Amino acid sequence: MEPQAKRKKEMDGFDVECWNILPVLSDEQSQDTELLSAYAAPIIEKKQTSRLMKELSLVYPLPGLHHIKRVRASNDKSSSHPLEVIVCLVRDMQEATNGKGVALADLLGSQSFDFSGLGEPFLVKIPATPPLTRPQFEKARKHWPTSFHEDKLITSALRGQLFTAAQKAKILEYMTVAVQAAKSGQEMGMNTVGAVIVDPESEQIVAVSHDCKNSSHPLHHAVMVCIDLVAYGQGGGAYNYDKYPACQFSSQESLRNSFKAVSAKESSQPYICTGYDLYVTREPCVMCAMALVHSRINRVFYGTAFADGALGTKYKIHCEKDLNHRFEVFKGVMLNTCEALCKK
Amino acid sequence: MQGENDSGQTDFLQPSDSEIHAWMSKAFDMASDALENGEVPVGCLMVYNNEIIGKGRNEVNETKNATRHAEMVALDQVLDWCHCREKDPKVVCGQTVLYVTVEPCIMCAAALRLLHIPFVVYGCRNERFGGCGSVLDVSSDDLPHTGTSFKCISGYRAEEAVEMLKTFYKQENPNAPKPKVRK
Ligand SMILES: [Zn+2]
Numbered sequence: 133m134e135p136q137a138k139r140k141k142e143m144d145g146f147d148v149e150c151w152n153i154l155p156v157l158s159d160e161q162s163q164d165t166e167l168l169s170a171y172a173a174p175i176i177e178k179k180q181t182s183r184l185m186k187e188l189s190l191v192y193p194l195p196g197l198h199h200i201k202r203v204r205a206s207n208d209k210s211s212s213h214p215l216e217v218i219v220c221l222v223r224d225m226q227e228a229t230n231g232k233g234v235a236l237a238d239l240l241g242s243q244s245f246d247f248s249g250l251g252e253p254f255l256v257k258i259p260a261t262p263p264l265t266r267p268q269f270e271k272a273r274k275h276w277p278t279s280f281h282e283d284k285l286i287t288s289a290l291r292g293q294l295f296t297a298a299q300k301a302k303i304l305e306y307m308t309v310a311v312q313a314a315k316s317g318q319e320m321g322m323n324t325v326g327a328v329i330v331d332p333e334s335e336q337i338v339a340v341s342h343d344c345k346n347s348s349h350p351l352h353h354a355v356m357v358c359i360d361l362v363a364y365g366q367g368g369g370a371y372n373y374d375k376y377p378a379c380q381f382s383s384q385e386s387l388r389n390s391f392k393a394v395s396a397k398e399s400s401q402p403y404i405c406t407g408y409d410l411y412v413t414r415e416p417c418v419m420c421a422m423a424l425v426h427s428r429i430n431r432v433f434y435g436t437a438f439a440d441g442a443l444g445t446k447y448k449i450h451c452e453k454d455l456n457h458r459f460e461v462f463k464g465v466m467l468n469t470c471e472a473l474c475k476k
Numbered sequence: 477m478q479g480e481n482d483s484g485q486t487d488f489l490q491p492s493d494s495e496i497h498a499w500m501s502k503a504f505d506m507a508s509d510a511l512e513n514g515e516v517p518v519g520c521l522m523v524y525n526n527e528i529i530g531k532g533r534n535e536v537n538e539t540k541n542a543t544r545h546a547e548m549v550a551l552d553q554v555l556d557w558c559h560c561r562e563k564d565p566k567v568v569c570g571q572t573v574l575y576v577t578v579e580p581c582i583m584c585a586a587a588l589r590l591l592h593i594p595f596v597v598y599g600c601r602n603e604r605f606g607g608c609g610s611v612l613d614v615s616s617d618d619l620p621h622t623g624t625s626f627k628c629i630s631g632y633r634a635e636e637a638v639e640m641l642k643t644f645y646k647q648e649n650p651n652a653p654k655p656k657v658r659k
């Protein structure tokens with residue numbers, strides 16, 4: 133075996149398979165923050181700072197920009213002035229300026245403003261919206277300092293540190309079941325996609341499915357079958373999957389018996405997929421993604437992306453603001469294995 | 477079929493005003509029947525060659541499967557119809573028009589694409605879940621791996637369809653989950 137291939141083989145273990153599980157965040161969370169043009173000016177007399185801040189915020193209040201810190205330390209450490217202040221947004225200017233040669237008098241002249249202590253203005257870019265994630269914050273503050281209310285969970289998720297080793301082992305275990313289901317489906321001539329729905333509280337597998345659309349029903353994608361199998365376990369269900377031995381479900385009864393600690397749950401029937409997690413080898417299509425919204429899924433873990441996928445690629449249905457249910461999505465679970473399935 | 481391009485085919489299939497009137501009346505009758513029986517007031521039928529080959533009502537509660545919308549049920553009937561007559565579903569669906577009182581949701585719109593339904597006539601917009609423009613535009617977005625896009629004719633007796641939905645939701649669905657309090 134060549135050394136390269138050998139190393140690859142060794143890396144195909146646990147670490148690599150789970151190492152790049154990443155959250156699929158909304159566009160607002162993942163795109164670069166929009167920037168606005170503004171005029172800033174050096175504060176030459178430091179003792180004027182608080183007066184200048186107060187008066188500037190009366191003349192130019194910067195509405196909707198509460199995240200912007202009005203004053204920053206000068207970027208250039210050797211500069212003669214230690215502080216700089218935002219005067220106004222370019223778009224708030226009384227008269228259009230032709231870009232260069234703007235003086236304080238142009239910005240503040242008509243306001244009977246005492247601008248002693250301020251130096252001549254210069255153009256800066258400031259972030260238009262508050263940063264939502266640490267990467268956005270790091271980028272934004274290179275332009276101008278902002279406040280940042282950090283969501284620690286998102287930060288650690290983006291670093292791939294959200295899950296403990298034990299949780300990763302579980303994620304890997306469930307996805308392995310989905311991969312096996314995909315292979316069983318493939319043997320029956322189906323698309324190689326597998327899915328598993330899990331109750332994370334009891335750690336029980338509720339349903340396992342694979343794609344069945346290549347036989348009689350073109351809409352029987354793995355996720356649709358899995359959702360219907362969960363319904364079966366709850367005494368409902370719309371189809372019969374006897375032809376597919378790898379498509380299975382656990383009845384609500386057996387789930388309860390095997391996990392006594394969920395006694396609190398026993399009193400109330402679970403509503404479809406509320407509280408359940410889905411593991412699927414390939415990113416769901418639009419139909420399947422919306423089916424998961426209707427079913428109130430808790431979280432989705434998928435392996436490889438899909439060109440028309442609706443949980444990150446074409447749409448982000450899981451964080452669509454207009455919809456009544458949102459959920460977390462993680463991608464990249466057993467990426468290599470899942471990618472290889474799609475190539476079959 | 478040879479040599480016909482997509483738009484030529486769908487223009488040919490575009491239902492006439494009198495067809496729309498006739499089939500939508502039936503769909504509205506179904507919706508008000510559903511409402512009288514305490515069910516989601518959506519009427520939905522699939523028409524091929526001037527024949528109803530699929531009809532659906534929402535079956536979410538009895539199947540405990542939240543994907544059993546009227547359109548999904550009707551599409552199943554269309555597939556069964558094809559199966560019984562040994563017809564190719566792709567050919568039949570490609571010439572079938574859906575008449576429905578409410579804009580199909582995102583899921584159903586994608587399912588209609590996947591089955592190559594070329595035309596949808598609907599009553600009111602579906603502001604909560606609509607997949608033909610209200611929330612997303614699955615019907616016409618560029619989704620090369622999700623069947624074929626379809627054309628919509630909307631607004632037929634829209635106010636009446638909205639009123640029926642409002643009446644239904646006022647009765648508050650006892651099977652819907654309570655808003656989450658924990659966490
Ligand atoms: Zn799908």
Ligand SMILES: [Zn+2]
Pocket residue numbers: 545547580581582583584585
């Ligand atoms: Zn629907």
